[in-house]
Amino acid sequence: MAAIESFDNIYLDLSKEHGKCRFAETGLGWKPVGGGDTFTLDQGNIGGAQWSRAAKGYEIKILQRNSGIIQLDGFQQEDYERLSKIFKNWYSTNLENKEHSLRGWNWGKAEFGKAELTFNVQNRPAFEIPYSEISNTNLAGRNEIAVEFAVGEGGKAGQNGATPGKGKKASAGKDQMVEMRFYIPGTTTRKEAEGGDAGSDADEEEKNAVTLFYDTLIEKAEIGESAGDTIATFLDVLHLTPRGRFDIDMYDTSFRLRGKTYDYKIQYEAIKKFMVLPKPDEVHYLLCIGLDPPLRQGQTRYPFLVMQFKTDEEVTLDLNLPEEDLNEKYKGKLESHYEQPLHSVVAQIFRGLAGKKILSPAKNFQTHRAQSGIKCSIKASEGFLYCLEKAFMFVPKPATYIAYDQTQSITFSRVGGAVSALSTFDITVHMKGGGNSQFSNINREDLKGLEDFFQYKGLRVKNEIDEDANMLAAAMRAEDMASSDEEVVQNKADRGSADEDEESVDEDFQADSDSDVAEEYDSNHESDGSGSGESDVDNEVDDDEDEEMEDAEEEEEERPKKKKKTG
Structure with missing residues (x-):
């Protein structure tokens, strides 16, 4: 057998570009055809290997001893015998032939392996999910769990046997799966889960199967506290977007929001903007964090996180960082001890860990109340x-x-x-x-x-408001210059439908009766309300009969003019 075995048109970790794969006694290597970074894997880091059908032919899945997974896709069926001898003779590993379930069933059994989650149907794997591709998980319902996948920005593989970063495999394709949900009914016990003796209390032994799945996945995929020691923690912080109260755990490269229902793990690289905005009530400060890609909660996306803090809320905090890191990695960015308002401490730690500039309202603008918002x-x-x-x-x-x-x-x-x-x-x-x-x-x-x-x-x-004001002023000037007849028409137009109703009543009365009825109608209008009012009107008519007759004659002279005008 030759010292080196080569295979062409091989894809590494679902990469967009194929390359040449070479096997030697000391390990294996892969280099893209178009040039780029070369991937190598030492022989001592190969813990197992599987052969199975894949998208571009046949695939070799290599299980690393450090919990990583390497996928080499693009082999032909006749390459199996040749590769089987390579792994057996050079790496002391059997190349296991693994057949997948093709039934298409959506119910089965989930198993947690060393480096991936496997969904089996009738004891055959339907699909596998590497832990390195899982960014977050949440309990989406009583018996439902949501698994979110990381979204990377490129398909570059890791070097020197290092596991590729989260989302690198998913980013190889144009379309990416971002979330998968599992429905897990029933309960289980710690004895069944751990395989040992459980406590004596039966109530403590029983646990929802979905909760056990959730806890196990967090541990395996290194989500949350298992990802490392927290540098700082802020409890019960009010968030306006998304709405709720979350605990904030800040790590070296990411931070985590822990709520009663949802947990989010966000990389500092996703932070594109960071703003500190004083609220106009002069009681609160708003901290706004712009994210790309945005935070996802089901079908809803949140491109911004909005937190609210009280202005006068003070906090005393010591960062959980060694002196070496503070003096070297975060020199001039973070301090070991803080004793300041809470919103200021959170902003400074975010700035130091994420390396983003804090934006604030423009200094040369204020409202009429001397506020920014x-x-x-x-x-x-x-x-x-x-x-x-x-x-x-x-x-x-x-x-x-x-x-x-x-x-x-x-x-x-x-x-x-x-x-x-x-x-x-x-x-x-x-x-x-x-x-x-x-x-x-x-x-x-x-x-x-x-x-x-x-x-x-x-x-x-x-400014269309000034244009409206100019039009209004011009209309008022035109009104002052109008004739008396135009003023009457303008007044009626300004009064709206009131004059239209009055005119229609006058016309009805004029068509059906003499002119005396209008005067009688006026008296009735005044007398609506009580009997005493009617008697006063009658006495006034008897005392001033001569004056009333003169008024009636004047009214007779004016009425024909009104009919001409309305007609």
């Missing part, structure tokens, strides 16, 4: 709009970030176009790529400050 709403959701140095930020929900350089123009308009609504106005931000965002019900006193700030930032501003 403007109370407004997006559709039916009320919140606060902040003008940062380079962008708008609306919080808490829906958290909206709009960069100034992506803004084409900004329009100030009155609410609904109503001239009578003088106390508030709207802002419509038109984007360069199309679409717009509208912020409604902003206090009228903030109009001048916003307009000056936008012009200072070089943004195109259109």
Whole structure:
């Protein structure tokens, strides 16, 4: 047998590009055809191997002694005998022929292996999930568990036998599976799970099967506390987005949100923006974290985390970090001891661990009440709009970030176009790529400050409110110059439907009776309410009969003019 065996068109860990795979007595190596990093695996790190049918032909799955898995895909069926001798003679390992279940059943048994979770149907694996691809898990229901997969940014393999990073295999394809759910009914016992003697209390022995699955997966996939020691922990922090209270565990490369129902593990690399925003009530501070990829909760995505802290809440905290790391890795970024307001401590630790700059509201803008946040709403959701140095930020929900350089123009308009609504106005931000965002019900006193700030930032501003005011002033000037007949028409138009109803009543009375009825109708209108009023009117008519007759004659002269006018 030759010292080196070579195979072409082999794919490493579902890579997009094939390469050449070489086996030698000291180990194996793989190099992409187009050039790039070479992967090598030492012979002493090979703990087992399986041969099975795969997407691009046949696959060799190598189980590493350090719990990692290496997949080599693209072999032909006739290569099995040759590879079997290589693993047996050089690596002292049997190449096990593994057949998968093709029944298509969606019920079976889940088994936790050393490096992967296997779902078996009739004692044959239907599919396997490497622990390195699992980023998080949550109890989604009473007997349901959600398993979330990591989303990587490339398909580069690890070197020197290191397990590829989370999400590297999934990122090899255009389409990626991001979540899978298992329904696990029934209960189990610690004795059955651990294979040993359990406690004497039967109630403590019984445990929901889904809870045992959840706890085991967290341990195997190194999610949460098992991933390492926490550097800092903040308990019961109020989150406005997603809504709820979460404990925050901060690690070296990630942080974890632990709630009653959902747990989230987020890499610091996913943090793209970090903002500290004072709330206009002057009692709270908002910490807003922008994520890419966004946080997922079922079908809902959260591109921003919004936390709320009380301004006067103090905290004393000592970081769980050795002096060597503080002096070397985090020198100038973190301190060993903090005794400051809680929101300030959280912001500083996030800045030190994630390496992100803290954004704050622009210094050259304040509302008429000398505050940074403007109370407004997006559709039916009320919140606060902040003008940062380079962008708008609306919080808490829906958290909206709009960069100034992506803004084409900004329009100030009155609410609904109503001239009578003088106390508030709207802002419509038109984007360069199309679409717009509208912020409604902003206090009228903030109009001048916003307009000056936008012009200072070089943004195109259109003030339709001043145009409405100019049109209203022109209409009032035209009204002053109108004739008396036009004034009557204008007054009737301003009164709305009241005069229309009065005119229709007059016309009915004029068509069916003489002119005396109108006067009689007027007296009836005045007399509605009580009998004493009617007697007073009658006495007044008897005493001033002459004056009433003169008024009746004048009314007779005016009525024909009115008919001509209305006709």
